[in-house]
Amino acid sequence: MEENILEIKDLTIHYVTDEETVEAVNGITLTLQKGESLGLVGETGAGKTTTALGIMRLIPDPPGRYISGEIIYKGEDLLKKSENEMRKIRGHEISMIFQDPMTALNPVLTVGEQIAEVIQLHHKISAADALIRATEMMELVGIEGSRHTEYPHQFSGGMKQRIVIAIALACDPSLLIADEPTTALDVTIQEQVLDLIENLKKKFGTSMILITHDLGVVAEVCDKVAIIYGGEIVEYGTLEHIYNNTKHPYTIGLFGSIPNFNEKTRRLKPIYGLMPNPADLPDGCTFAERCPDAMECCRSGKIPNIEIEPGHFVRCRKYQSQGGETDGE
Amino acid sequence: MENDVILQVRNLKKYFKTPRGNLHAVDDINFSINRGETLGVVGESGCGKSTLGRTVIHLHERTSGEIYFNGKDISDVTKQQLKVLREDMQMIFQDPFSSLNPRMSVSQLIAEPLLIYKKCGSKGELATRVAQLMDTVGLASRLASFYPHELDGGRRQRIGVARALALNPQFIVCDEPVSALDVSIQAQIINLMQDLQEEMGLTYMFITHDMSVVRHVSNNILVMYLGSMVEFADSEEMFHQRLHPYTKALLAAVPIPVIGAKKERKLIKGEITSPINPGNECRFAKRCPYAKERCHQEIPQLVEAVPGHFVACHYVQEINQL
Numbered sequence: 001m002e003e004n005i006l007e008i009k010d011l012t013i014h015y016v017t018d019e020e021t022v023e024a025v026n027g028i029t030l031t032l033q034k035g036e037s038l039g040l041v042g043e044t045g046a047g048k049t050t051t052a053l054g055i056m057r058l059i060p061d062p063p064g065r066y067i068s069g070e071i072i073y074k075g076e077d078l079l080k081k082s083e084n085e086m087r088k089i090r091g092h093e094i095s096m097i098f099q100d101p102m103t104a105l106n107p108v109l110t111v112g113e114q115i116a117e118v119i120q121l122h123h124k125i126s127a128a129d130a131l132i133r134a135t136e137m138m139e140l141v142g143i144e145g146s147r148h149t150e151y152p153h154q155f156s157g158g159m160k161q162r163i164v165i166a167i168a169l170a171c172d173p174s175l176l177i178a179d180e181p182t183t184a185l186d187v188t189i190q191e192q193v194l195d196l197i198e199n200l201k202k203k204f205g206t207s208m209i210l211i212t213h214d215l216g217v218v219a220e221v222c223d224k225v226a227i228i229y230g231g232e233i234v235e236y237g238t239l240e241h242i243y244n245n246t247k248h249p250y251t252i253g254l255f256g257s258i259p260n261f262n263e264k265t266r267r268l269k270p271i272y273g274l275m276p277n278p279a280d281l282p283d284g285c286t287f288a289e290r291c292p293d294a295m296e297c298c299r300s301g302k303i304p305n306i307e308i309e310p311g312h313f314v315r316c317r318k319y320q321s322q323g324g325e326t327d328g329e
Numbered sequence: 330m331e332n333d334v335i336l337q338v339r340n341l342k343k344y345f346k347t348p349r350g351n352l353h354a355v356d357d358i359n360f361s362i363n364r365g366e367t368l369g370v371v372g373e374s375g376c377g378k379s380t381l382g383r384t385v386i387h388l389h390e391r392t393s394g395e396i397y398f399n400g401k402d403i404s405d406v407t408k409q410q411l412k413v414l415r416e417d418m419q420m421i422f423q424d425p426f427s428s429l430n431p432r433m434s435v436s437q438l439i440a441e442p443l444l445i446y447k448k449c450g451s452k453g454e455l456a457t458r459v460a461q462l463m464d465t466v467g468l469a470s471r472l473a474s475f476y477p478h479e480l481d482g483g484r485r486q487r488i489g490v491a492r493a494l495a496l497n498p499q500f501i502v503c504d505e506p507v508s509a510l511d512v513s514i515q516a517q518i519i520n521l522m523q524d525l526q527e528e529m530g531l532t533y534m535f536i537t538h539d540m541s542v543v544r545h546v547s548n549n550i551l552v553m554y555l556g557s558m559v560e561f562a563d564s565e566e567m568f569h570q571r572l573h574p575y576t577k578a579l580l581a582a583v584p585i586p587v588i589g590a591k592k593e594r595k596l597i598k599g600e601i602t603s604p605i606n607p608g609n610e611c612r613f614a615k616r617c618p619y620a621k622e623r624c625h626q627e628i629p630q631l632v633e634a635v636p637g638h639f640v641a642c643h644y645v646q647e648i649n650q651l
């Protein structure tokens with residue numbers, strides 16, 4: 001049996017203010033094995049970044065609140081760690097590439113200094129050695145090490161993104177969380193970044209959570225996929241399960257919305273309507289309002305998570321008569 | 330059957346003056362669009378797509394070249410002529426957030442072009458036309474008094490479409506109209522735009538960096554690289570065979586949502602040529618895996634490599650074994 005590096009159980013995170021409660025993440029459960037890559041896919045506001053920040057224990061509080069759940073990393077619950085312990089884990093054990101990488105860099109420090117700073121934070125080595133290590137990291141992401149004396153504005157968008165990746169990898173993390181690392185990049189640069197991430201995975205056995213809304217990117221680099229909607233994972237399984245045996249009406253809708261690159265389609269099949277407001281989620285299935293297959297029973301109660309084939313979970317009443325339930329009812 | 334050309338552009342150039350010299354944002358572009366069709370314009374960030382669109386409809390003054398609209402030379406127009414032209418040529422912008430005045434309600438935003446162009450005689454007529462436009466683009470009438478910040482991106486883009494349609498234009502430059510939207514909303518807007526095109530016989534210049542979207546919407550595709558035109562063909566022909574090394578790399582880099590679709594990555598590396606005072610060489614030469622001596626010494630001209638398929642590459646025959 002493979003070793004689980006990360007096990008998230010029933011994680012629920014809300015943003016609570018005087019006016020409203022945003023139910024951003026609602027009972028997320030997933031596991032990640034060593035060396036595995038999981039694609040966390042969903043549209044704006046689905047709760048992807050909240051999940052990622054939740055794992056890092058970087059949810060702003062207030063207004064953010066952990067309502068329930070466990071985040072078991074290498075056998076220990078991160079939610080029970082002190083801030084001090086978490087600081088050692090962040091950037092050392094678990095690294096995150098933030099959604100807006102361009103703001104993650106300090107404009108007044110050279111890129112070499114920025115990478116070296118992270119290395120020194122986690123390893124007891126001299127400043128000179130840290131800088132040597134930093135130039136090696138730059139080479140690794142395909143930027144000449146001699147350019148370590150340059151400032152962020154001297155690099156192109158794609159190069160800045162690779163520097164952010166170099167910083168995230170500077171301490172050989174066991175787990176890398178990448179929040180839309182290529183969304184702002186041109187496809188030819190995206191290709192370079194994906195190639196780089198994949199090489200690192202092979203070389204160091206890094207596990208990864210890749211957050212994106214691009215099903216094409218997921219097909220290229222992930223082993224597992226979690227489709228997230230309204231703060232819940234509505235479908236979860238291997239790449240094979242999600243792409244070749246798509247079950248949840250929302251996932252089917254997502255695939256139907258993408259224009260086909262390989263042949264000309266006459267008309268797209270968009271999903272009707274809009275995502276519900278996470279401060280006012282409907283009862284029952286959060287997708288029911290937009291779902292072409294919705295039934296009366298979808299509009300109330302807790303929707304069961306059904307294991308439709310081993311390792312393939314669908315949160316949908318349509319499949320209630322099939323497969324074993326894991327929760328709900 | 331003779332083609333009904335609505336827009337023709339010849340040797341169009343737009344240079345921006347910068348402290349370091351002339352920035353060749355659009356350099357010698359040629360194309361024409363038939364009435365009721367869509368020209369897709371693709372290329373990566375900064376290659377000059379928006380500048381091309383804006384120059385064509387006189388939102389930028391061109392540096393040189395000619396523009397013909399409905400057979401008439403509109404390369405130089407007076408303010409008065411431009412105002413008349415503007416009714417026929419409109420634009421939809423990428424960012425529905427920043428292109429809408431936040432202090433105006435949905436109905437005010439849609440009424441604005443009608444008021445400026447004095448298209449409605451009475452208040453009643455104006456209200457009817459606004460309601461009709463809202464209906465056309467799928468905005469519920471209860472949203473009339475909402476402000477842009479109260480709406481999601483998809484609805485904001487519907488306002489942008491309604492404003493562009495208000496004066497009954499013939500031609501619309503759509504500058505990345507769906508790039509800021511989620512895929513499910515993107516599909517709704519693309520379908521809307523295609524329906525409107527069919528119903529009203531609209532002609533689009535559709536600017537995008539999304540290769541799947543461009544295939545879906547276009548009749549013809551123009552590929553740009555650093556201000557110049559590298560390839561032009563019918564959409565199906567382009568997807569059947571791309572002849573320019575840059576187009577090959579560009580399309581090969583698109584991640585496809587199918588397991589095992591990933592091909593060998595043909596990473597294009599190398600230095601990007603500066604668009605400021607570019608030299609006498611192919612703009613792609615520094616990154617091109619096929620580049621030879623000549624590519625660094627001579628700008629390749631656009632030639633019809635196979636019937637209807639235009640490519641600017643010295644070695645197009647050789648590379649593609651034509």
Ligand SMILES: Nc1ncnc2c1ncn2[C@@H]1O[C@H](COP(=O)(O)OP(=O)(O)OP(=O)(O)O)[C@@H](O)[C@H]1O
Pocket residue numbers: 015022023024042043044045046047048049050051060063064099278
């Ligand atoms: N600090 C905060 N305070 C209040 N609400 C928040 C906060 N951060 C996020 N939210 C809300 O929580 C929900 C989930 O947000 P999250 O950023 O996790 O989504 P996401 O899936 O990452 O979306 P995107 O694709 O836009 O990045 C959204 O409705 C968002 O508005």
Ligand SMILES: Nc1ncnc2c1ncn2[C@@H]1O[C@H](COP(=O)(O)OP(=O)(O)OP(=O)(O)O)[C@@H](O)[C@H]1O
Pocket residue numbers: 345346352353354372373374375376377378379380381538604
């Ligand atoms: N008003 C301006 N003044 C000076 N340079 C400009 C101006 N507008 C655009 N440019 C430059 O012209 C070139 C082309 O820009 P343009 O915005 O047309 O590219 P684009 O293909 O639309 O890019 P994107 O995909 O990022 O929107 C770029 O190098 C840009 O920096």
Ligand SMILES: [Mg+2]
Pocket residue numbers: 048049050099179
């Ligand atoms: Mg996010």
Ligand SMILES: [Mg+2]
Pocket residue numbers: 378379380504
């Ligand atoms: Mg642009």
